[in-house]
Amino acid sequence: MSIASNGIEHEFSSGTAGGAEQAKPTSGTAYPVIRTRNLSLTFDTDDGPVYALSKVDLSIHKGEFVSLIGPSGCGKTTLLRVIADLEQATGGDIEVNGVPPQVARTRRDYGYVFQAPALYPWRTVIGNVMLPLEIIGLPRHERHERAKAQLALVNLTGFEKKFPWQLSGGMQQRASIARALSFDPELLLMDEPFGALDEIVRDKLNGQLLKLWAETKKTVVFVTHSIPEAVFLSTRIVVMSPRPGRIIDVVDCDLPADRTLDIRESPEFLKIAHRVREGLRAGHSYDD
Amino acid sequence: MTTEAATGAGAIGRFGRRVARVTGGRVIPISTVILVLIVVWYLAAIIVNAGVVMTLAGDNVKFGFTDFIAATWSQDRPLLPVPHQILIEMRKTILDVAVTSKRSLIYHAEVTLSTTLLGFLIGSVTGILLAVAIVHVKALQKALMPWIIASQTVPILAVAPIVVVVLGNIGITGTLPKALISAYLCFFPVTIGMVKGLTSPDLMLIDLMRTYYASPAQTFWKLRWPASVPFLFASLKVAIAISLVGAIVAELPTGAQAGLGARLLAGSYYGQTVQIWAALFTAAALAAIAVAAVGLVEHLTVRGMGGRR
Numbered sequence A: 001m002s003i004a005s006n007g008i009e010h011e012f013s014s015g016t017a018g019g020a021e022q023a024k025p026t027s028g029t030a031y032p033v034i035r036t037r038n039l040s041l042t043f044d045t046d047d048g049p050v051y052a053l054s055k056v057d058l059s060i061h062k063g064e065f066v067s068l069i070g071p072s073g074c075g076k077t078t079l080l081r082v083i084a085d086l087e088q089a090t091g092g093d094i095e096v097n098g099v100p101p102q103v104a105r106t107r108r109d110y111g112y113v114f115q116a117p118a119l120y121p122w123r124t125v126i127g128n129v130m131l132p133l134e135i136i137g138l139p140r141h142e143r144h145e146r147a148k149a150q151l152a153l154v155n156l157t158g159f160e161k162k163f164p165w166q167l168s169g170g171m172q173q174r175a176s177i178a179r180a181l182s183f184d185p186e187l188l189l190m191d192e193p194f195g196a197l198d199e200i201v202r203d204k205l206n207g208q209l210l211k212l213w214a215e216t217k218k219t220v221v222f223v224t225h226s227i228p229e230a231v232f233l234s235t236r237i238v239v240m241s242p243r244p245g246r247i248i249d250v251v252d253c254d255l256p257a258d259r260t261l262d263i264r265e266s267p268e269f270l271k272i273a274h275r276v277r278e279g280l281r282a283g284h285s286y287d288d
Numbered sequence B: 001m002t003t004e005a006a007t008g009a010g011a012i013g014r015f016g017r018r019v020a021r022v023t024g025g026r027v028i029p030i031s032t033v034i035l036v037l038i039v040v041w042y043l044a045a046i047i048v049n050a051g052v053v054m055t056l057a058g059d060n061v062k063f064g065f066t067d068f069i070a071a072t073w074s075q076d077r078p079l080l081p082v083p084h085q086i087l088i089e090m091r092k093t094i095l096d097v098a099v100t101s102k103r104s105l106i107y108h109a110e111v112t113l114s115t116t117l118l119g120f121l122i123g124s125v126t127g128i129l130l131a132v133a134i135v136h137v138k139a140l141q142k143a144l145m146p147w148i149i150a151s152q153t154v155p156i157l158a159v160a161p162i163v164v165v166v167l168g169n170i171g172i173t174g175t176l177p178k179a180l181i182s183a184y185l186c187f188f189p190v191t192i193g194m195v196k197g198l199t200s201p202d203l204m205l206i207d208l209m210r211t212y213y214a215s216p217a218q219t220f221w222k223l224r225w226p227a228s229v230p231f232l233f234a235s236l237k238v239a240i241a242i243s244l245v246g247a248i249v250a251e252l253p254t255g256a257q258a259g260l261g262a263r264l265l266a267g268s269y270y271g272q273t274v275q276i277w278a279a280l281f282t283a284a285a286l287a288a289i290a291v292a293a294v295g296l297v298e299h300l301t302v303r304g305m306g307g308r309r
């Protein structure tokens, strides 16, 4: 507990996370926040083994926005859950911020956003955002300040006292993003956060997320199966394929930082989208 | 005069609307059912009591039809007393005697109620603690569950005197032994309901707590406990009714001098059927009030927890 709160104070004063304990060079721009080597995960089920992840090699660096894309069942969620220590790999190794995921979790190095908002129905919006801060043990006053600031960041000022059922789906998901960011983790893991929303809301939230990312300089790992969403948001796109779940292509995505939704009609955008689509198709034909 | 009548009618209209709002427009169906029940009751009383009326009267007396019916509805110790006889008895024993008198139903109801509440408290706390243990220690689920279920198959009427005698021998008398019997009956629905409630949170919410590296205690107080509240109240409503039954049952074989159970027993000793029914009605009213009280607490709690759940 003391480590975590120290981490946060440290972060606030200097803008780096957990640097003191790790003695890591945080000034260097390119130490991997996530590094996997030969990572595999096989589920033993009644119908035999399911190869959810197979020989995954991936490095994600500080400040990157990496999307995992692929058909359902290709292991995107599983990879995210291994990073989050919600699932244990059965082979290979993985480091998060230079330590095993178990340790990273105890340090509260990441915030996790699920596909569903997963808000507690008996808590108000601000009560939900304060939940992780209560668990970390911040004083009441500071919890309130931070939660309010996070809600402002996702444009939910004025909705603090509402209960989740009084909010639209998009607003609920924004509240859950605010909750994941409330304790200011370095790393944000998002599992199809906008998958259940309609396209118009989704476009809007994509724009807001991009802005949020630019403002907070978080490292983001983002699961999606929408190609335009991946290309619009990411600095890198990891294309995955099922049975066994594996990486088949990694596409660099160097669109300008101040992009707007219009960029989706530009040739650069379409070129990247095309390559991602090719990758997905290759994965599929291999499979059939 | 006319304005007065108009205001009167207006007030009645307002009152009616308020009643309709509180009862959710169920007044008419409910009163219809009650009316039908009462009619059936009076008819049944004629049939059930007819034999006794004729035996008592002997062969020589010739009844008029209305006299005969009136007789079946006005015996001193009818096999089946009719509602107005019971209500008169209740009025006599509730309103017309001092509350402290041994003849007052209020006095007996109060004795039973205190046993009920103590039993309910002990039973609910025990039930909740058992559920918490079962949810948190996997091994306990297998070890405890069969015993918990077996406990409810024991005939309580047979066990109650043993409990009272044993506790009496070690100097525990009065309300507590009866409350323990009541608690024994009412912990069960609470345990079952709370095991369900404490395991009700979505897996995603449990995972969320893991991502915060929450301790088991934090996961319990911030997630499992609040999530179980609707289940808790559902079981408490059952439990309070059961603990009232338990309290009455505990009064029967233990030679209790006071309480609705003692009143039932005395009534059946002396063939005072009207007294038995009056005690039964009082017990039913008590149960209704107790369940409604739990419902009220539920209503207030749920409103404090965000209303729509």
Ligand SMILES: Nc1ncnc2c1ncn2[C@@H]1O[C@H](COP(=O)(O)OP(=O)(O)O)[C@@H](O)[C@H]1O
Binding pocket: A043, A044, A045, A050, A051, A052, A070, A071, A072, A073, A074, A075, A076, A077, A078, A079, A245
């Ligand atoms: N807990 C589990 N037990 C057994 N199989 C699982 C489990 N979780 C996921 N899987 C399987 O692993 C594969 C990858 O799942 P997942 O990571 O959820 O895919 P995606 O998120 O890309 O749709 C699927 O075939 C899925 O059925």
Ligand SMILES: [Mg+2]
Binding pocket: A076, A077, A078
């Ligand atoms: Mg998934």
